[in-house]
Every structure is written in structure tokens, then in C-alpha cells.
Amino acid sequence: MSKQDDTVALAAALEHNRRRERLTRFWLLAPALLIILAISILPLGITVVYSFLTPGTYGGVTWEFSTDSYVQFLFQRDIFDDTLVFNSAYLSIFLRSIGLALGATIGALILGFPTAYFIATKPREQRNLWLFLITLPFWTNLLIRTYAMLLIIRDEGIINLVLMKSGILSSPLAILYTDTAVFIGLIYSFLPFMVLPIYASLEKIDFSLVEAGYDLYANRLKVLFHVIVPLAKPGLVAGGILVFIPALGAYITPELLGGGKKLMIGNMIAMQFGASRNWPFGSAAALILMALVVIVLLVNALATGREARGNG
């Protein structure tokens, strides 16, 4: 056999090996790919398809292409002359939801940061107990917890009872079924999602950096804002995202504490699949919500990316 033949045979063998390797890799990945397809891409695909169909009379969809669902989000078709008139009803629900979710995020931040700082500065052996207490509410269903919150803030609830018995108030504070109730409920539901990531980043801070801050003429407040907060930023951002996104799509909290009068996006979407029998519009609204979330994540990714490049 000539030298050249040897080389050709070797190349063929290598190519064969490489192909077999690629095949093995594919089969190893297949289960994961299948699960991703089944639980993520397939439902999303169905939602996208439904959003471009026409609603069926008794719910469901009829297979007829239409962009009406998206148009309906901002405009109303006049029943007489068929012209499109701007309609802010749905948009305002979205804006309200964004406002409430932002408010809840800020509220959770204000409550969550000191909580996380408190835990992070406890002796190591005590921290797990505190973290356990933070996660304890998760042992109970959100629905039950929200009902409990309802009992606390209603007119005859504990808060009003105490305020009235002690003579501070003569008539109960009407909190239930207001934006305030939804706001309180959202903060209560998602606070642990704020505390845990902030704790994780605070816990990692080298305490000698805090001492260095004090040493270099920074008082407590300056150390907090010039040293601790910047170092805890990854946790603050993660906590913000983890509270904002579920708060934006919240369903149970506005349903129970808002009394169904103060709608958020989640309730509106649910309504389309229920009473309103408009599946395509529900799908479209869900996709618009998702687009909002994606935008938030993109902005964050860009911001951190720019920072990372600044570092690099």
C-alpha cells in the first residue's frame, strides 16, 4: 500500500469516527431536546397560532386567519361603519399592571434589602434558620396565603380591629378590593424572591471592603451606597426581575384582593379563555405580555453586558 493510500484510509477512518461521535451526541441530547420541545416550544407555538385565528362562538377557535386579536388590543371596530377607533381599555390594564408590578418590585426591594442584610450579617450558624423562616410561607399554597391576607386586611380584619379597638380609627380602613390591597398582596407573595438573591450577593461580599470604606472616611450611609449596594447589584437586579415578572402576570392576588374589579393582565387573559370566549385575543394578550417580559430581560442583558465590557 502506498503512503498516499494510507493517508486516505486514515482520513476516512477519522471522518467515520467523527460522524459516529456526532450521532452519539445527538442521541444523548435527544431526551432533553424532546422535553424542551414538549414543555416550552409546543405550547408557545400553539399560543402563537391561536392568536392569529378567529374566535369560535362557544369558545375555542375556528381555523380562519385573522390579525383582529392584535388590532383589538388597541382599537375597537365601530359596529356601524366598520372603522377602527382607538380604545385604551386593554392598554390601560397593561399600564396599570406594569405600574403595580413596578410598585411591588420597589416595595419588595425596600423591605427585602434590609431583611437580606440582616440575615447576611448574622453569625453563619444562625443564617440558615433565618433563610428557612423566609422560605417557610412557600410551604403553604399561594391561594391559601392570599385568603389569609384577605382576612387580615378586610374591614373586620385584624388590622382594622386593632386600629378601631385602640381608638385610633373610628371607621375601618377600606383596604380590601383596592389597588393598595393588590399592591400589599403582590409584595407579600413575591418578597422571598427579592430577599434570597440579595442575600446571596450580600453574603459573598468580603467584609474587609466595608471596613476599607469606613477606614477611608465613609460614614455608614456612604458605605451603604458606595460600597455595599454596588457590590450587591447583581442580587438587586436578579431580585427585581424575579419579583417584577411574576408580579406582572399575577392572577390570584388581583383576583382575590382586587375583588376582580381591579384587573391585571393575568385576570384579563384568564377572562378571555373563560367568560369572554375569545381564545385568540387571550393568546395575543399573553404574547404581548411575554414580549414585555422579553424586553425587560433584554434591557437588563444589554446593561449588564455593557458593564461587563466596561470591565473587560
Added chain:
Amino acid sequence: MTGPEVVTQRKAAVSVRGLTKTFGEGEYAVTALDAVEVDIRENEFFTLLGPSGCGKTTLLRLIAGFELPTHGVIALEGRDISALPPHRRPINTVFQSYALFPHMTVAENIGFGLRMLGKPAAEIRQTTERMLALVQLEAMAGRRTDQLSGGQQQRVALARALAPAPKVLLLDEPLAALDLKLRKNMQLELKSLQAETGITFVFVTHDQEEALTMSDRIAVMKSGRILQIGSPRDIYDRPTHRFVADFIGDINILDGTIESLDNGIASVRLKDGTAVLAQPGTATAARPGAASIAIRPENVRLAQAGETPTVSGTVENVVYFGAATNLHIRLATGEQMVIRNPGAVEEGRYRPGATIGAVLPPELIRVLE
């Protein structure tokens, strides 16, 4: 906190009086510092030397203000600062871990102290540039600190602590994390930086060689107390305590009894009955009774022909180092003694088992506390 009147010597930068620090309470209480007294002079390179756990870092942290004293007073230029928080003391620290702010550039790190003091931006920029030049890091001003080497981070930490022109600079084992060669360079650099800036340096280390190389004065600490304060020569040539003698360099320590004291010179009888003359370093050391005497290996000389040896013994080992040769001998008292460079040692001159006599010059023997 009301302490005793602080009487300081002229030109004392930091005066410490009766300083005690206890951690924990009740039966778990640990005394890290026990009634420490020290005056650190202006513009000096002062080193706290001792093994880990001796309280040197605690003393530094008390001066910085990170810990508050249990008892006692710390004064800066005669003013009691014991109760002031760290940010109100014109004292800066170079941390062992450097503690550079990872979210700031090199320049921002250096300017931090001035920024917190509310200095105008122009002044901050000028000082930062001067500091960058001082530590030769002009090219790194815009870098993040994690992109620097250990030696460069060390320099940034120094520049950051020097930028606000503190009255005293505290350095907590700042060279411990550097490799040997870099450490040697930084030792010299630190020393010249101290001379250049004229700032009082208080340096903490457990490395006796480092302490001897860099310091104007050294305080040797053990178990929360300062045993001896003095120049490197004082500490090395005239140790007062057994611990100090043992901790710094190699030394021969022999047990004996002080029999008499004449004009400050003690006559000590060794265990084999030999009488030697020695210098007590302190009053306690001069007290009659059981005592230890010490002499450096390089101060012991072999007895020449016709000379009466102070002590004699049997050669056990000859250890060749290249630059020096150590002769290990077993004395008649049963104790071991090392003689460094016993004259011109040609190979094979002293064999294990040979009997030799050694001369211990009285002026170089110390009686230890």
C-alpha cells in the same frame, strides 16, 4: 470614655496607654491585648512583630478604630481618639487582603478616600495622579482591580491608603500574599515610600527578617503583651526575653543560676558548674536565682591553642550552608550549642566525636527574663 491623662513623649504620633481588649464574655472571654503601653514616634517605621494570635493585628485594628478598647486609651498626637469611629480618624489602613473595591477602577479606588472627605474634583484628580506616579501605575488608572497582578494590587492598596495623606498608615501583613522575590522588592519600596512621604508607618508582620529589614523600631509581642520595644539592633543583639531571643534569628540558650551581680554584670553558674559573666537586659532578668543566658551562634568563638575555653563539648554535627558552616556541639551540661563559622573550616577538620573548647565573650552574653 474617660481614661488617664495621656502624657506622651514629644513627637509621639500614637500613644497607647493601658490598652486591653477582651473578646467574648465570662468563661469564654479571650484577652487579646493585656494592658499594652507603647509610644509610636512621628515619621517612624514601627513594626509589631509576633507569632499569630499574639495580638498584633488586634492592636492595629484598635488604632484603626475597627474595634473599641475594653480598657485603656489610644491618643493621636496627644488627642484621645479611643471612642472615634474609623471614618473620623485621620489614619488609613493597608489590608492584608488589599480590600480593593472590585466595582471601581484603579483611579476610583485611589480617589475614594478624598471623595468621601468631600474634596473638590480637581484636587482628587491631581492627588490620584500623583499617587499613581508614586506607585508607578500611571498606565493602569482605568483598569479594574481584578485585572492587576498581586504586586500591582498591593501598590493600589498603598496608594489608596496614602492618598488622603493620613497622619498614620497602618499595614496589616501587606506582603504576606506576595512571592518571595516580589516581597523583597516591596520591602525596599515600602521603606523608601515611608521616607519619601514622611508618614508614620505601623507595620504588622510575623516575619522577623522583614521586621529587621524595614523597621526603625520593633515591638515584639506575645500573648497580648509587648515584651520588648527597640531598634532592630536592640532586638537582635540585646534581647531581654527568652521568647524574643528565640523568635528572632538563631540563638543558644543555656540554663543557670545568677550568683552575684557586680556593676550590672551578672555572674551566672551553668549546670556543669562553669561560671560565666553576662549582661542582664532588664531588672527582672538581673534578679538572683534561676536564669537563662543567650548568645548568638556567630558570637561564639573556638578556643585557640593556649586559650582557656569558657565551655567545652563534643562535636555532634557539622552543617554546611555554603555561606556559613554551623558546628553543633553537646556541652558538658548536656545542652546543645551551635557555633557559626568557627574560623576557617577546611573540610573534615571537625569530625563528630571530637572534643573542642569554645569562648563566649561576656559582653555578648545576655541574661534573659
